[in-house]
Amino acid sequence: MKTPLRSIVVAALFVAVLTLLYQVAAVPAASPIRSTFAPGSYVPGEVLVKFKPTHSASSRASAVAILGHALVADLKLPGWVQVKIDADQTMDQALAAYQGNPEVEFVQPNYVYRAAALPTDAQFGQLWAFRNNGQTITTGTYSPNFGTPGADINTEKAWDHLTDCSSVVVAVIDSGVNYNQQDLAGNMWDGGQIYPNHGTDFVSNDNDPMDLHGHGTHVAGIVGAAGNNATGTTGVCWRASIMAVRVLDAAGSGTTATIVQGINFAVTNGAKVINLSVEAGFFDPVLSQAIATAQNGDVVVVAAAGNSGLDTDAIGGANATYPCNLTQPNLVCVAALDQNYALATFSNTGATSVDVGAPGTNILSTAAGTEATITDTFHNNNNGVLNWTTSGGGWAYRKLTLSTPAGPVTVDALVNPGTFPTGPYADSANNRVYKTFDLSGKNVATLSFFASVDVLPGDSLNVNYRSGGGDPFAGGGVQLIGGSGNTGLSFVPFSFDLSPCINASCSVGFQLLSDASVTDLGAGIVFFSIKTLQLNNTSYMIANGTSMATPMVTGLAAMLRAYNPQFTYADTVSAIKNAGRSVPALAGKTTTGRAVDAMSSLAYINPPAGLTATVQ
Amino acid sequence: MSISGQPTIVVPYTAGPAAPTSTMVSLITGTYTVTVRAFAVLDPQGGNAGNFSANSQALIVNVP
Numbered sequence: 001m002k003t004p005l006r007s008i009v010v011a012a013l014f015v016a017v018l019t020l021l022y023q024v025a026a027v028p029a030a031s032p033i034r035s036t037f038a039p040g041s042y043v044p045g046e047v048l049v050k051f052k053p054t055h056s057a058s059s060r061a062s063a064v065a066i067l068g069h070a071l072v073a074d075l076k077l078p079g080w081v082q083v084k085i086d087a088d089q090t091m092d093q094a095l096a097a098y099q100g101n102p103e104v105e106f107v108q109p110n111y112v113y114r115a116a117a118l119p120t121d122a123q124f125g126q127l128w129a130f131r132n133n134g135q136t137i138t139t140g141t142y143s144p145n146f147g148t149p150g151a152d153i154n155t156e157k158a159w160d161h162l163t164d165c166s167s168v169v170v171a172v173i174d175s176g177v178n179y180n181q182q183d184l185a186g187n188m189w190d191g192g193q194i195y196p197n198h199g200t201d202f203v204s205n206d207n208d209p210m211d212l213h214g215h216g217t218h219v220a221g222i223v224g225a226a227g228n229n230a231t232g233t234t235g236v237c238w239r240a241s242i243m244a245v246r247v248l249d250a251a252g253s254g255t256t257a258t259i260v261q262g263i264n265f266a267v268t269n270g271a272k273v274i275n276l277s278v279e280a281g282f283f284d285p286v287l288s289q290a291i292a293t294a295q296n297g298d299v300v301v302v303a304a305a306g307n308s309g310l311d312t313d314a315i316g317g318a319n320a321t322y323p324c325n326l327t328q329p330n331l332v333c334v335a336a337l338d339q340n341y342a343l344a345t346f347s348n349t350g351a352t353s354v355d356v357g358a359p360g361t362n363i364l365s366t367a368a369g370t371e372a373t374i375t376d377t378f379h380n381n382n383n384g385v386l387n388w389t390t391s392g393g394g395w396a397y398r399k400l401t402l403s404t405p406a407g408p409v410t411v412d413a414l415v416n417p418g419t420f421p422t423g424p425y426a427d428s429a430n431n432r433v434y435k436t437f438d439l440s441g442k443n444v445a446t447l448s449f450f451a452s453v454d455v456l457p458g459d460s461l462n463v464n465y466r467s468g469g470g471d472p473f474a475g476g477g478v479q480l481i482g483g484s485g486n487t488g489l490s491f492v493p494f495s496f497d498l499s500p501c502i503n504a505s506c507s508v509g510f511q512l513l514s515d516a517s518v519t520d521l522g523a524g525i526v527f528f529s530i531k532t533l534q535l536n537n538t539s540y541m542i543a544n545g546t547s548m549a550t551p552m553v554t555g556l557a558a559m560l561r562a563y564n565p566q567f568t569y570a571d572t573v574s575a576i577k578n579a580g581r582s583v584p585a586l587a588g589k590t591t592t593g594r595a596v597d598a599m600s601s602l603a604y605i606n607p608p609a610g611l612t613a614t615v616q
Numbered sequence: 617m618s619i620s621g622q623p624t625i626v627v628p629y630t631a632g633p634a635a636p637t638s639t640m641v642s643l644i645t646g647t648y649t650v651t652v653r654a655f656a657v658l659d660p661q662g663g664n665a666g667n668f669s670a671n672s673q674a675l676i677v678n679v680p
Binding site for chain 1: 636650651652653654655656658659660661662664665666667668669670671672673675677678679680
């Protein structure tokens with residue numbers, strides 16, 4: 001008895017990512033390829049044959065047909081023809097078939113040549129993330145500043161296929177973008193008449209997202225500084241559509257409100273990829289909701305792992321860092337790698353919360369302008385004498401030894417009383433200390449310092465500035481912060497926008513006021529600095545951080561969505577995570593153990609899903 | 617498409633209104649394991665030698 005034949009119909013409900021297959025529908029399934037040649041170095045299924053000059057065109061056709069091959073073209077070079085080989089034949093078999101023919105002088109594969117898609121940008125040689133040939137980044141600020149050849153995101157090969165991501169709007173939700181920078185001006189989002197400055201500003205609540213800090217402009221350049229324009233640097237995308245969304249102020253600080261508004265603006269106005277190079281150490285339900293809203297809008301959100309050198313999955317959640325510790329599937333969290341693909345010392349990691357790694361040290365990119373930092377050690381030439389103007393006594397210079405994770409560090413400090421941190425400060429005191437700085441010609445100034453404070457209620461530590469110089473606690477002074485408090489002997493960072501004080505004489509001061517009752521330990525100020533920014537359109541700078549690693553991945557996400565317009569956020573995230581290259585430094589410290597690889601992601605294809613069968 | 621005990625079958629991708637991609641195969645009585653993988657034009661080295669996806673989840677088919 002014969003076994004009955006039945007038919008089954010197998011239907012694969014391919015997910016959107018499989019539309020890649022559509023692009024190859026006309027290409028036969030790949031023949032087995034021998035290792036004689038590197039894959040991709042020649043056209044599969046084709047050879048070029050040179051017959052002896054005595055061979056006529058008709059005899060060439062016959063010789064090809066006998067082998068089951070087909071003539072594709074006469075190359076118009078004596079004897080040379082292009083031949084399509086048998087679909088079941090390997091390249092070596094086809095070559096051997098002609099090599100055994102006495103009428104054939106030469107046979108070779110039909111080699112593939114590619115445009116040398118290396119951009120002409122003047123400083124491309126410093127962009128190790130895109131082409132790591134072991135170069136030393138001479139102006140690098142992170143050690144080591146030399147690399148391992150090949151430790152890069154493999155964009156060169158991807159650029160052979162795509163350099164223009166401008167069909168995908170990328171929102172840089174950050175400190176704004178200097179949209180006039182020479183390498184960014186042509187790659188900014190077209191916001192039409194409503195947003196003529198290529199984005200919006202939720203700090204100042206206007207539509208001018210000019211970067212007054214510098215962070216956002218650097219990030220934007222990594223995503224999409226104009227490539228191949230013989231100028232400056234290039235981004236992952238040579239052409240881009242960058243939406244500038246300012247949510248961080250001149251000091252680099254933002255709030256839940258500004259960031260969430262920024263995300264919602266980006267989603268509403270067509271962004272398909274969001275770069276979020278920010279971090280905070282607390283769960284924020286509103287931020288979580290905003291990222292879920294982005295998911296509903298089919299938007300990929302790429303976020304920085306953070307720069308605290310912590311395992312953010314540590315038991316108890318004490319080190320949890322957000323947004324990376326959120327679980328939305330449209331979120332990709334990025335750690336930073338150095339030039340040798342070791343984990344950057346500052347990079348956070350997390351086996352369940354950090355996804356991939358990308359270059360994040362000694363990264364050269366666009367700058368908002370020229371940055372400078374005025375530091376002050378409160379004394380001259382180690383003479384131990386306070387060189388600030390005082391009024392009412394109390395304040396003094398002294399060296400303090402701080403305990404840090406790297407060991408004890410001795411620093412210059414401004415203290416009140418002079419015995420701080422042993423205290424106590426004086427009763428009924430009005431102790432003022434101030435200094436005048438020249439901020440002329442700057443566009444932005446940011447005051448930063450660390451303070452340890454132990455001041456009782458009823459007393460206060462005040463920080464003021466005064467445009468024009470002089471005592472900032474006299475008429476015309478403006479308070480930046482003031483009050484009592486206790487930092488528990490820890491030094492806490494403070495940062496303030498000092499831009500309203502920009503002129504040739506800007507005085508900054510500290511005041512300790514106390515009533516007649518008991519007092520406490522007082523205050524210590526260390527690491528005093530004023531960072532200035534003078535906007536221009538031609539500057540570049542090197543920076544380190546997971547903030548710099550993140551836009552590498554953001555650019556890749558834009559590239560993937562530009563190459564595959566039908567890609568959903570899920571397809572994009574899958575190609576980023578699953579196609580990276582395994583890096584030992586990331587094993588067990590990220591969800592994938594991989595660093596992003598642009599070419600592999602471009603070639604990645606999801607397995608088919610939704611397989612069904614019907615027996616008839 | 618791979619059916620246990622059978623030669624691999626190349627099935628052109630079907631897009632648009634005719635989707636999903638499907639094919640018909642004649643089989644004798646038995647139990648078969650069916651998997652599908654997709655083919656892309658690019659390969660991870662930057663060439664055009666092609667690139668296969670991982671296999672789909674296996675489908676067990678009983679032909680009575």
